Amino acid sequence: MADRVQAPFGTRRARVIAHDRHGTYTVLRCVDPLGPRPQAGQFYMLRSAQRWGGGDGQRPYLPRAFSVLRAPAGGAELQFLIEDVGPGTARLCELRAGDELSLLGPLGIGFTPPRERRRALLVGGGVGIAPLAIWQDQLDGSATVLLGFRDAAHAPGAELLPGARVATDDGCAGHHGLVTELLDSELDHARHAEVYACGPPPMLEAVRALCAARDVPAQLALESGMACGFGACFGCVVPTTDGYVRVCVDGPVIDASRLQTALTSGAGH
Amino acid sequence: MTPVTFCGIELAHPIINASGTFDAIAARRAFGDALLTGFPFAAFVSKTVTLEPREGNPPPRLWEVPAGLMNSIGLPNKGLHGYLAHDLPELARLPVPLIVNVMGFSRDEVAALVSAFAARDEVAALELNVSCPNVETGMVMGADPAEVAQLLGVVRPLTDKPLIVKLTPNASDVPLVALAAEAAGADAVSLVNTLRGMALDPRTGEPWLGGITGGVSGPAVRAIALAQVHSVCAAIRIPVVAMGGVTCGRDARELMRAGATLVAVGTESFRDPSAGARIAAEVATATGCVSYPV
Numbered sequence: 001m002a003d004r005v006q007a008p009f010g011t012r013r014a015r016v017i018a019h020d021r022h023g024t025y026t027v028l029r030c031v032d033p034l035g036p037r038p039q040a041g042q043f044y045m046l047r048s049a050q051r052w053g054g055g056d057g058q059r060p061y062l063p064r065a066f067s068v069l070r071a072p073a074g075g076a077e078l079q080f081l082i083e084d085v086g087p088g089t090a091r092l093c094e095l096r097a098g099d100e101l102s103l104l105g106p107l108g109i110g111f112t113p114p115r116e117r118r119r120a121l122l123v124g125g126g127v128g129i130a131p132l133a134i135w136q137d138q139l140d141g142s143a144t145v146l147l148g149f150r151d152a153a154h155a156p157g158a159e160l161l162p163g164a165r166v167a168t169d170d171g172c173a174g175h176h177g178l179v180t181e182l183l184d185s186e187l188d189h190a191r192h193a194e195v196y197a198c199g200p201p202p203m204l205e206a207v208r209a210l211c212a213a214r215d216v217p218a219q220l221a222l223e224s225g226m227a228c229g230f231g232a233c234f235g236c237v238v239p240t241t242d243g244y245v246r247v248c249v250d251g252p253v254i255d256a257s258r259l260q261t262a263l264t265s266g267a268g269h
Numbered sequence: 270m271t272p273v274t275f276c277g278i279e280l281a282h283p284i285i286n287a288s289g290t291f292d293a294i295a296a297r298r299a300f301g302d303a304l305l306t307g308f309p310f311a312a313f314v315s316k317t318v319t320l321e322p323r324e325g326n327p328p329p330r331l332w333e334v335p336a337g338l339m340n341s342i343g344l345p346n347k348g349l350h351g352y353l354a355h356d357l358p359e360l361a362r363l364p365v366p367l368i369v370n371v372m373g374f375s376r377d378e379v380a381a382l383v384s385a386f387a388a389r390d391e392v393a394a395l396e397l398n399v400s401c402p403n404v405e406t407g408m409v410m411g412a413d414p415a416e417v418a419q420l421l422g423v424v425r426p427l428t429d430k431p432l433i434v435k436l437t438p439n440a441s442d443v444p445l446v447a448l449a450a451e452a453a454g455a456d457a458v459s460l461v462n463t464l465r466g467m468a469l470d471p472r473t474g475e476p477w478l479g480g481i482t483g484g485v486s487g488p489a490v491r492a493i494a495l496a497q498v499h500s501v502c503a504a505i506r507i508p509v510v511a512m513g514g515v516t517c518g519r520d521a522r523e524l525m526r527a528g529a530t531l532v533a534v535g536t537e538s539f540r541d542p543s544a545g546a547r548i549a550a551e552v553a554t555a556t557g558c559v560s561y562p563v
Contacts, residue, residue, distance in 0.1 A: 002301065009303035010543030047540075058335030061487060063540055104541065107299055225331050227338055228539035231295025234342045235331035243324055244345065249295045265328050265479070 005036050007105050007230075013049055014078065014101045019093075023156030025127065026082045026093045027069060030101050033076040040135035041110030041221055041253040043067045045229040046080065048091050049100035060088035062227050067131035067198070067252070068106065069160070078103075081130040081160070107229045108252050111135050111219055114194040118217070121190060122146065123183050123207055124161070125199025126154060131221045131253075133160050135196060143196075146186065148179025148203065180206040187214055195256075197221070204262035211256055218256035222247050224264060238264045270553050273311075275508055275531055276431035276456045278366050278393050280311035284521065284549040287512045287535030288314045288370040288396060288435065289342070294359050296542060305364055309545030314368045314533070315352075315360055317398050320378045322348035327479035332468040337487025337514065338536050339466045341480030344372065349385055357391055366393035370435070374404045376423045387428035394431035397424070400439070400462050411462075412440040414449035421453035431456040433510060436501070438490075439465050443497050444504035451505045459510035459533065460501060461494045487536040488514040495523055502528025516544075517558040518551020525552075 018029040038044075045063035053061055070079040084093045095101070111131070114120050120143035122132040129147055136143055145164040149155045152172040158164050166174030167182050175182055180203060187193065187210065197207040198221035211218040224247040226236035237244035238251075240258045245251065256262070270282040286309075293313055296304050325345030332339045347355060360367050369392050373379035379397065386392045399411030399420065410416045417434065425432065434450040436443055438461040447458050463484025468477040476482075494513020502509050511529030514536070515521050521532040532552075537544040551557030 002298070004298070006301040006303075007299055009300040009307050010546075011541040053336065059333055061336055061540075062333055062338060102541075225329060227331055227340075227536075228542070230299040230542055231292045232290060232542070233331065233338075233340065233539055234289075234292075234325065234345055235328075235340060237325065237328055237330065237345075244328075246295070249298055 004109050005039050005042060005106050007107055008035060011102045011104045014103050016095045016099045016101060017077070017097055019096050022159050024083060024153040025157050026084070027160070028080045028082055028092060028095060028101075030078055031076045032078050032103065036106065038068045038071050038078070038106035038134075039110035040138050041067065041131045042106035042108050043229070043252060044078070044080070044103045044105030044107065046092060047088070047102050048095055049102045052091060052102070055087040055091055057087065060091060063102070063104065063229070064088040064092070065226050065229055065248070067221060069130040069133050070137060071134055081127055081157075083127045104229060108248055109250070111196055111221070111253050115217060118192050118194040119144070119190065121183075121186065121193040121195045123179060123195060123197040123199070124148070125179055125203040126150065126157070128199035128203075128221070128223070129157055129161060131198050132196060136161055144186065144190070146179050146182045148199065149173070178206070179203065180210060183207060184210055187216060191216070195219070201263045208256045208259060208262045219253050220256050220259070220262055221253050222251050222262070222264065270549060273530065276394060278312065278431070280366070280531070282311045282549040283525065283531045283552060284310060284545050285312045285368070285510070285531055285533050286310045286314050286538060286545060287533040288398065289316045290535035291538050291542070292316065293363055294356060300542070307543060307546060308364050309538070309543050309549070310365060311549070312366045312368055312393065313360065313363050314370055314396060315356065316346060317344045317370045317372045318346055318349060318352045318382065319344060319372055320349050320381055322346065322351055329477060329479055332477050332483065334466070334468070334485060334487070334489055337485055337489030338539070339468060339478070339483040339485045340463070341478040341483035343480055349382060353385065357389065361391035367391055368394045368396055368433070370396040370398050372398035372401055374401060376403070376420050379420060380423050380427060383424045383427045387430060392430065394433060395428065396433040396435050396459060398435050400435065400437040409437065409439070411435070411437040411446060414445050417446055418449045418453040421450060421455060425454040433457040433459050435462055436460040437462045438493065438497055444500045447501045447505050451507050455507060457508040457510060458501065458505065459512065461490065461497050461513045464490055464493065486514065488516055490514050491520060495527060498524050498529055499527040515548065518548055518554070518556055519558040521548055521552050522555070
């Protein structure tokens, strides 16, 4: 029995059916009739099928890794959350209905259900909210969700996870401060939680430290720059108690107890 | 597909992988048995094995360059004993011949590795990674013809298996190194390894890669690889495994036109793990990228 949903061997085409905006974020929706349905926390390597390359600085060249945002049950649709931060994401954000993605996946190991009698508590920051949306769906909407955003341009990302409590760095929406402050007070009266987190490394490190101090299990979805997504390049390693592990095949979801720090270097450039 | 004989090994087609660019064990976890039924390479070259285990370089290990990639991975591997115990049994089940790439920091280390694999029937051939310094002389083994000759003088008598010398492009006269390898008994040479490069963190101005410098690969190096393969093929008579930025059948045929017997695919497999199979089909049908005959 495999520990993951395995990907078809080789890249395939997926047609874009919609491009939705939520503040600064783009949700790219596509149909993938040939692929299996992913588990929450798994990811895909994406590139545009046409004109991938020749952008700013003659990039992008390599595909880019994205956690799946949503994979609605009973269909072939996949959704990805993209923020335009460089030549690869800029090209992906240009895609419109009718354009084609070249994709590989689903890849990696996703989230595992809460340990017995624990309640799922989802903590996301910025574009890292993506894998929490599909996990919220698969947990039947029962999880508590805490999300953090930088400012008013990013806060509309909260629309993607119904019922979420929000923190913003500039106070434009919800709690004025860090999402980890919401987590800290939530853990005061939710000791039987299992935390699922994805976001920027400083946020993940704060989540890891808070959960470790209170003996609350946590599963962290990590990001690391990667060339391939299937264990070939050895580029995406993060240090763990067992030495370096590849985020792409041994993660991206890694139990926080295996990490001395979630402050990993080299997440994108 | 056109079968090809390489150093006495029958291969279904001329496309193999570059060492360190495909982990068949990890790919089996990601893709399951589909990897074996559609295996993209005519032979599998394993990642470099060293005598002792190596953790590899600290991250970040990757940097995208125009039309390519720079890496500073640092040859992480389980060491000879870990490889023999854990990796070799799995790799022996692949549907194609296995070529093991080895590297040592002294001639004695390389000799120990060659001896160990000489005794294993699962191994069809050995590739010697000489792109590292000899800690006894300080010279990068593959950058100096005399170093290569002395290394082969030690390891050639240890095995009847084909020995492929993986040449570094970071040498002042690559054909001279290839000639030294041929004269000292190498069965084949392979080139190019990655070209040394560097990137700075745009926010701090400090080196981006944990290993400070890295190796550049991908289409960015293809013209350089073609020139080096051309000059090496003109200098020696033993077979050449050519690589460097191959993305399609046309790129592969250009390297074969320059004299290569086999062509290895590396960075393109990162973009699509089945790229090797596509390129092999394009070589067979004289298609790929643009349709003019080379």
